[in-house]
Amino acid sequence: MASEPRPPHNHILRSLSAEARGRIYPHLRLTPVSHGTVLCEPGHRMRHLYFPTDTMVSLLHVLENGASAEVAVVGNEGVVGVSLFMGGESTTTRAIVHNGGHAFRLSAARLKREFDRHGELHGLLLRYTQSLITQMAQTAVCNRHHCVDQQLCRWLLLSLDRLGATELVMTHELIANMLGVRREGVTDAAGRLQKRGIIRYRRGRITVLSRPGLEASCCECYRAVKKEADRLRGMDRARAQHARTGG
Amino acid sequence: MASEPRPPHNHILRSLSAEARGRIYPHLRLTPVSHGTVLCEPGHRMRHLYFPTDTMVSLLHVLENGASAEVAVVGNEGVVGVSLFMGGESTTTRAIVHNGGHAFRLSAARLKREFDRHGELHGLLLRYTQSLITQMAQTAVCNRHHCVDQQLCRWLLLSLDRLGATELVMTHELIANMLGVRREGVTDAAGRLQKRGIIRYRRGRITVLSRPGLEASCCECYRAVKKEADRLRGMDRARAQHARTGG
DNA sequence: ACCCCACCGTGCGGTAGCGCACATAGCGGA
DNA sequence: TCCGCTATGTGCGCTACCGCACGGTGGGGT
Numbered sequence: 001m002a003s004e005p006r007p008p009h010n011h012i013l014r015s016l017s018a019e020a021r022g023r024i025y026p027h028l029r030l031t032p033v034s035h036g037t038v039l040c041e042p043g044h045r046m047r048h049l050y051f052p053t054d055t056m057v058s059l060l061h062v063l064e065n066g067a068s069a070e071v072a073v074v075g076n077e078g079v080v081g082v083s084l085f086m087g088g089e090s091t092t093t094r095a096i097v098h099n100g101g102h103a104f105r106l107s108a109a110r111l112k113r114e115f116d117r118h119g120e121l122h123g124l125l126l127r128y129t130q131s132l133i134t135q136m137a138q139t140a141v142c143n144r145h146h147c148v149d150q151q152l153c154r155w156l157l158l159s160l161d162r163l164g165a166t167e168l169v170m171t172h173e174l175i176a177n178m179l180g181v182r183r184e185g186v187t188d189a190a191g192r193l194q195k196r197g198i199i200r201y202r203r204g205r206i207t208v209l210s211r212p213g214l215e216a217s218c219c220e221c222y223r224a225v226k227k228e229a230d231r232l233r234g235m236d237r238a239r240a241q242h243a244r245t246g247g
Numbered sequence: 248m249a250s251e252p253r254p255p256h257n258h259i260l261r262s263l264s265a266e267a268r269g270r271i272y273p274h275l276r277l278t279p280v281s282h283g284t285v286l287c288e289p290g291h292r293m294r295h296l297y298f299p300t301d302t303m304v305s306l307l308h309v310l311e312n313g314a315s316a317e318v319a320v321v322g323n324e325g326v327v328g329v330s331l332f333m334g335g336e337s338t339t340t341r342a343i344v345h346n347g348g349h350a351f352r353l354s355a356a357r358l359k360r361e362f363d364r365h366g367e368l369h370g371l372l373l374r375y376t377q378s379l380i381t382q383m384a385q386t387a388v389c390n391r392h393h394c395v396d397q398q399l400c401r402w403l404l405l406s407l408d409r410l411g412a413t414e415l416v417m418t419h420e421l422i423a424n425m426l427g428v429r430r431e432g433v434t435d436a437a438g439r440l441q442k443r444g445i446i447r448y449r450r451g452r453i454t455v456l457s458r459p460g461l462e463a464s465c466c467e468c469y470r471a472v473k474k475e476a477d478r479l480r481g482m483d484r485a486r487a488q489h490a491r492t493g494g
Numbered sequence: 495a496c497c498c499c500a501c502c503g504t505g506c507g508g509t510a511g512c513g514c515a516c517a518t519a520g521c522g523g524a
Numbered sequence: 525t526c527c528g529c530t531a532t533g534t535g536c537g538c539t540a541c542c543g544c545a546c547g548g549t550g551g552g553g554t
């Protein structure tokens with residue numbers, strides 16, 4: 001890697017001990033990824049594992065008729081390409097970049113080598129994968145039981161958390177593709193949120209004016225996913241602490 | 248374990264080499280599990296990993312208002328309790344047994360010991376987990392885009408595969424809870440299937456008369472999940488073969 | 495043999511979201 | 525400055541599903 005990682009770093013990389021960093025960092029490459037880039041195509045073997053720093057990536061499933069639905073969102077708390085260490089080598093999901101930015105990437109071979117040491121990275125990646133599983137499961141339930149208005153709030157909150165900004169560059173059309181609903185449905189829902197002063201938007205830019213308002217209008221799904229993700233990250237920290245104090 | 252495992256064995260256990268079996272089998276315990284047993288409660292730490300042999304287990308998420316939806320089905324192709332090796336120690340899903348039968352169970356400690364060898368079981372469990380992820384993701388999309396009629400077919404097919412029988416002991420009410428829809432919706436859909444001669448049912452027993460008919464009425468989701476599961480199991484077999492021929 | 499309860503059938507009004515069609519309006523480029 | 529494309533607003537009929545209510549029925553327990 002050319003330079004020391006910048007502030008908007010990746011949480012998994014950050015959780016590594018100095019020793020593990022020493023092994024891994026030299027093989028990381030900070031790669032620019034732009035809006036719309038497809039990091040993973042269904043059935044294709046990935047060549048790198050990506051550690052996003054300041055980008056947000058959607059994992060979505062596409063149906064035969066072209067309809068789609070997002071199953072999870074990844075930001076700098078995770079990685080794109082879990083099939084590389086889960087052993088399947090490819091997935092059925094497409095990974096597409098929303099807000100452009102940067103990601104560290106690690107070649108499949110280097111990843112395998114480090115993962116097979118069964119050390120820190122192994123634990124961090126598997127625990128993150130469990131967090132991803134939780135997100136997918138909750139998405140399934142949310143798709144079943146909650147209305148578009150609530151789901152839009154959930155999606156905005158997940159995005160806010162991953163982008164660390166209050167403005168999203170995102171059209172209604174794109175959000176509709178992510179949620180798997182009609183564009184008009186998103187326009188309606190967004191219009192209601194705007195009328196209530198919770199968000200403001202114009203031509204592809206959405207500004208969140210009141211995060212508490214969003215949270216109040218959201219279904220429990222956002223909270224459930226966040227709570228479990230926090231719990232799992234807490235376990236990461238506890239383990240790191242334990243290792244440092246020489247347990 | 249008291250006796251040699253019976254024919255309806257678990258595929259993951261079956262895929263182990265003689266050597267790995269030698270280490271693991273002595274610690275397995277064939278446990279009867281009955282209809283309705285909850286193997287895993289949200290937030291609770293599991294004490295055993297379960298390898299179903301002739302039972303079918305639903306993984307479901309329950310919402311605050313009591314509404315629920317199944318996110319995946321597990322049979323003798325997999326295990327219940329992936330959080331034990333994924334590192335989270337608990338999950339947000341509930342695992343509930345449908346058709347009673349038997350499962351081998353392995354204590355959390357023994358599992359950890361074997362998993363940490365980073366050998367065969369490690370690979371098998373992670374690859375199965377990827378298959379589970381695929382199922383959850385597809386469920387999310389199916390919940391979004393497909394109607395109850397199609398989802399009922401999907402569910403019946405998934406159940407058939409896991410039970411290895413053409414008769415299911417299952418009420419409309421229970422299926423409705425799994426799919427996250429109204430009981431009446433299931434009654435309607437099942438009535439239509441019966442009228443078309445694809446299934447027959449009475450008071451809690453459903454008999455599948457035409458599997459091809461079910462497959463034709465089903466959305467692509469069943470096929471997609473099965474295809475990916477088969478691919479992943481094929482990789483298991485290839486690895487086992489490779490190991491035997493001393494690669 | 496009976497009874498009762500769990501299971502299934504059916505109807506009704508209400509609503510969320512769909513598919514389609516078309517009107518309006520920013521914003522970037524020539 | 526104007527043009528054209530893309531993004532958003534809105535309306536309409538339709539369907540699937542919901543929540544509720546109640547009627548019928550089969551099968552197991554006593």
